[in-house]
Amino acid sequence: MSGHGAPIPMMSRKGAPLKGEAHVPGDKSISHRSLILGALAVGETKITGLLEGQDVLDTGRAMEAFGAEVVNRGGGEWSVHGVGVGGFNEPANIIDCGNSGTSVRLIMGAMATSDITVTFTGDASLNGRPMGRVTDPLALFGTQSVGREGARLPMTIVGAKNPVPVRYTVPVPSAQVKSAVLLAGLNAPGKTVVIEKEATRDHTERMLVGFGAELSVEDTDEGRVITLVGQPELKPQTIIVPRDPSSAAFPVCAALLAEGSDVLVPNIGLNPTRAGLFYTLQEMGADLTFENMREEGGEPVADLRAKYSPDMVGVEVPPERAASMIDEYPVLSVVAAFAKGQTVMKGVKELRVKESDRIDAMAKGLRAAGVAVDEGPDWWTVTGLGVGNVQGGITAESRLDHRIAMSFLVMGLATNKPMSVDDGGPIATSFPIFEGLMADLGASVTRSNT
Ligand code: S3P
Numbered sequence: 001m002s003g004h005g006a007p008i009p010m011m012s013r014k015g016a017p018l019k020g021e022a023h024v025p026g027d028k029s030i031s032h033r034s035l036i037l038g039a040l041a042v043g044e045t046k047i048t049g050l051l052e053g054q055d056v057l058d059t060g061r062a063m064e065a066f067g068a069e070v071v072n073r074g075g076g077e078w079s080v081h082g083v084g085v086g087g088f089n090e091p092a093n094i095i096d097c098g099n100s101g102t103s104v105r106l107i108m109g110a111m112a113t114s115d116i117t118v119t120f121t122g123d124a125s126l127n128g129r130p131m132g133r134v135t136d137p138l139a140l141f142g143t144q145s146v147g148r149e150g151a152r153l154p155m156t157i158v159g160a161k162n163p164v165p166v167r168y169t170v171p172v173p174s175a176q177v178k179s180a181v182l183l184a185g186l187n188a189p190g191k192t193v194v195i196e197k198e199a200t201r202d203h204t205e206r207m208l209v210g211f212g213a214e215l216s217v218e219d220t221d222e223g224r225v226i227t228l229v230g231q232p233e234l235k236p237q238t239i240i241v242p243r244d245p246s247s248a249a250f251p252v253c254a255a256l257l258a259e260g261s262d263v264l265v266p267n268i269g270l271n272p273t274r275a276g277l278f279y280t281l282q283e284m285g286a287d288l289t290f291e292n293m294r295e296e297g298g299e300p301v302a303d304l305r306a307k308y309s310p311d312m313v314g315v316e317v318p319p320e321r322a323a324s325m326i327d328e329y330p331v332l333s334v335v336a337a338f339a340k341g342q343t344v345m346k347g348v349k350e351l352r353v354k355e356s357d358r359i360d361a362m363a364k365g366l367r368a369a370g371v372a373v374d375e376g377p378d379w380w381t382v383t384g385l386g387v388g389n390v391q392g393g394i395t396a397e398s399r400l401d402h403r404i405a406m407s408f409l410v411m412g413l414a415t416n417k418p419m420s421v422d423d424g425g426p427i428a429t430s431f432p433i434f435e436g437l438m439a440d441l442g443a444s445v446t447r448s449n450t
Contacts, residue, residue, distance in 0.1 A: 009448035010424035012412030017260030022251035026051040026241035038080030039068035041234035049241040055100035065091035090116035109180030113163035113187035121154040125400035165190040175200035197223040242269040255306035257414035276325030312339040319347020330407040339384035349378035356399035365396035393417030
């Protein structure tokens, strides 16, 4: 089930080499933050290149419910008239975040220190995911919450009337949790300090500084210590959203696996907190190069060129790299199936609480397609068969998870028999142009009933 309509069965098969340029959409993490920080600034924030995927649209709708004005000006241009830090109205209705963990967790943080009460819900995937990781630190500000068993949605958050600043060490490597605490700290007096033992994506920190907040980061023995001075006046910004490395992963991996391919994926952010997959692929022997390396908006950016790579080998991905490629393990496991030897992925417990249990979802589909997978609570291995040796010919469950659906569709471009997924609908959450973009490259990725 796509959660937003009838399931859309899809399939992919081996065919022509992939050629051309793949212009992937805007970064999902930065798009969410642009709308939320825009809503918390005073005045008009202008955004170019916003990802118009369902997850981000759900964040936009939520910001309107809190009183901001969110305007789609067409062609990827959006503007947000913000209400200022502490200016959120109480929404008149339940906030439905659909499939999006980033929406619900960041918005919970953003409203937690305002004197308002908000009820959140989502689709079956989101309502199964743990929210205690966010509500625990928010309680330290004075926020209350009531949810279903195991701190699951639907959940009501009662914002703190008189918030106090907090000092919090994030117990799991999660940019969503870190960001929720920082956004809550915006409307608390004094300094809020967040400590993360492992660096996770740092867009919230970078963008808060851009919006004029006083925020500093120090690397210490305790970890990354982030200090935010509360109750700033955020100044509206003009934001150009870079293209999403997590979406780039799909055409890049497709090109590595489909015989004869040569694909350019321009303008991809290589922020070190996001680029782990590309370095891993290079270690595996992928013909993947970074062209025209440059800096844009304070971030390293490059055009990625990926060519068919029949001689990749399995590698061990170190646990300390996990946070920088956490959304890319599903598609990495597909590439690993076509490499020679074993790929070992450790320190990846977080994969079990994403839009689906991503280790379980990939392991089931890979095994059914003839690939050996071994797994434990926080690790898994894929034993590669080499190109030309992966059978395929199955229908995998996408489990309301866009990245699972896209991973199996990439896989089908190189398996001996076509691969199908029961529902490609969730792809629209992060990569609404996936089907057309893959078709333009020459890939056979189609709806099964067409
Ligand atoms: C995100 C953080 C990550 C990632 C998600 C986007 C963000 O989640 O998986 O797709 O924008 O902060 P976690 O914080 O749960 O690791």
